[in-house]
Amino acid sequence: MYMSCLFAYLPQSSDASLRQMLKVALNARATNVVCFDTLAALLESCQLDGPDWVVLDVDTKDGDIDELLTIMTRVTHAQWVLLTDGAPFPAWNHHAQDMAAMVFRRPIDKQAFQRLVIDQVYSEDRGQSQGTPVMTSQADQYGYLLGSSSPMQALYRQLQRLGPTKANVFIIGESGVGKEHVAKTLHGLGRPTDIGEMDMRSQGGDAPFMAVNCGALSPELIESELFGHVKGAFTGAHQDHQGIFYQAEGGTVFLDEITEMPQSLQVKLLRVLESGEYRPVGSTRNQQANVRLLAATNRDAREAIQQGKLREDIYYRLAQFVVTVPPLRARGDDIHALTTHFLAELNFNHQTTVSISDNALEHVQRYHWPGNVRELKHAIEHGFLLSNGCIEVTDLPASVMVDDPSTAVETLALPEGISLDELEKAAILQTLARYQGNRQRTAKALGISSKTLYNKLQQYHALSSD
Structure with a gap:
């Protein structure tokens, strides 16, 4: 089991109670605490070993302060804890800022020292030893999609039938459910030349998949992005530009958040759907599109039509088949499986052995996940970065913690006029x-x-x- 290493230099002139606190930590064997009799001995050990924490009295006069400042610059991975009487010392201030050191000024608050130093050293050691490292994923996979719950199995069966066809597919689902992963999986299943052929013939590794978020581009740019433009078509068009429909020749174009596409451009997209032709901006010649169209939205399609966000004729052209991606809260045990998958990937990529506590895992499974799989992945990454080797509930994002009254973060009261x-x-x-x-x-x-x-x-x- 890994144990944190703490180096300390507190001469007799230092507060005796602080030395006693460190001795208690040593006797409890909660960490490896090494107390040095001289500053020179501490400096030598810092160069030879790699302490996690260094606690020292900077007001001492028995050592080479310049040498200590140099070593502080070199030992960047350690958490430095400095004790001082508060006298101005620009060199110390500079290093304390650069090293993000903790500086305790006399008279030293013993409770603060216990909470910010001793307790944190303890928590690091406990975190390293808790739980079984998550090194393997428990999530089944189909294409780019993860999970084996009943809703996902139904989705997989639907994709198996639709993938080999060239039918347009309209993908509906909340933000974060993985609509683009559905599109990539459909693309990977291949597209025969005839909709009636179901021989699972692949598009091949060279068939392009081009995705565009219709809500991320300005109305002025999205037409050029999709259809391209010719030199001189508008200010700044210094050369011809081939659009996504041209670049995706023989492959798939995925239009994400299509309800955010301007109505004027939806009319031009309708022409592509009806005749397979499009015209680059500024050109006088039509070009033929040879692509499969997939579209997605997180809105209710009917409501989008009523609100004027989506043309009805566009919807019916795109929605030869409608695929609905289930939200994470409806996927049962997939939440646990996805948690292990994301954590195992993080451990593999960072060469670590981080685990997750039973309490945190239970909380993850109980949370309603309005941001779906994307939110879960970010939450596990958040917990991974903040953990001391074992993800606890308090390592999860505050937005995730609010479902648990025992760990809820108090809401800030904002008086009127607060700056x-x-x-x-x-x-x-x-x-x-x-x-x-x-x-x-x-x-x-x-x-x-x-x-x-x-x-x-x-x-x-x-x-x-x-």
Whole structure:
């Protein structure tokens, strides 16, 4: 079992209670704590070994401070904990910021030291030993799709029949269910030249699959993206451009979020569906499209038609067959299987042995997953990055935790007129409290660097002192 290594140099002039706290940690064998009698001995060991934590009194006068500053620069993987009386020392401040070090100023808050140092060292060791590492996936797979629940098996059977045809397919499902994976699976199943042929003949590895998100491009660009343009067709058109329909020759074009396509372009798409012809922007000649069209939306198709988001004639042309992808909450045990799949992939890619606790796994299975498979994958990645070797409930995103009253994060009360600076401060301090003062995990959760977090906390400390 891996145990964290903590180096400490606290001379007799340091607070005796802090030395006692470290001795307790050593006696409890919760971690490997090495106490040094001299600063020189600590510096030598830091160069030879790789401590996870270094606790030292920076006010000492018995060592080479310049050498210590140099070693701090080299030992970047360790969490540095510095004890000081608070006297201005620019060199220390510079290194403390760059290393995201914890700086305790005298008189030292013993509870804060226990919570931010001792407890965190304990939690790292416990995290490394909890649970069985997830190294294998339990998710069955069909094409690009994962899962073996009854709704997914029904989907697979439908795709098996539709894949080898050249029929247009309209894919419907909530955001994050994997509509593009369905499209890629259909593409991979092949497309014979005649809709009646069902010999599973493959398109071949060279058949292109071209996907475009209709809601991600501006109305001015999407026509050129789909159909191409000729040189001089508009300002900035310095050369001919071949569109997606040309690039996908003999393959598949997947139009994601088609209800976001401008009505004017839907009319031109209708011509492609009816005659197989399209015209590049600025051209006077038609070109023939030889592609299979797949489209998808997360809207209700009927409502989209009523709201004017989708032309009815377009829908019926595309919807030769309609495939509905089930939401994750309706897939039962697939949630557990997908969790193991994503975590096993992360362990393989990062050469780690991270596990997930029974409590966290139970919570994952109980959550309703409005963001579906995409949200689950991001949640496991989030927990993987924040864990100490075992994903706990508190390592999962706050949005996932709110379903569990025992781990729910308190909602911030926002008084009328609160400034953005005050809102930022509240978010930082609340996240810091949630992770029990661990600044590295707090910075990751907030999406900022450790240095930025340190600067913010120093700013709040200064304002509090004032």
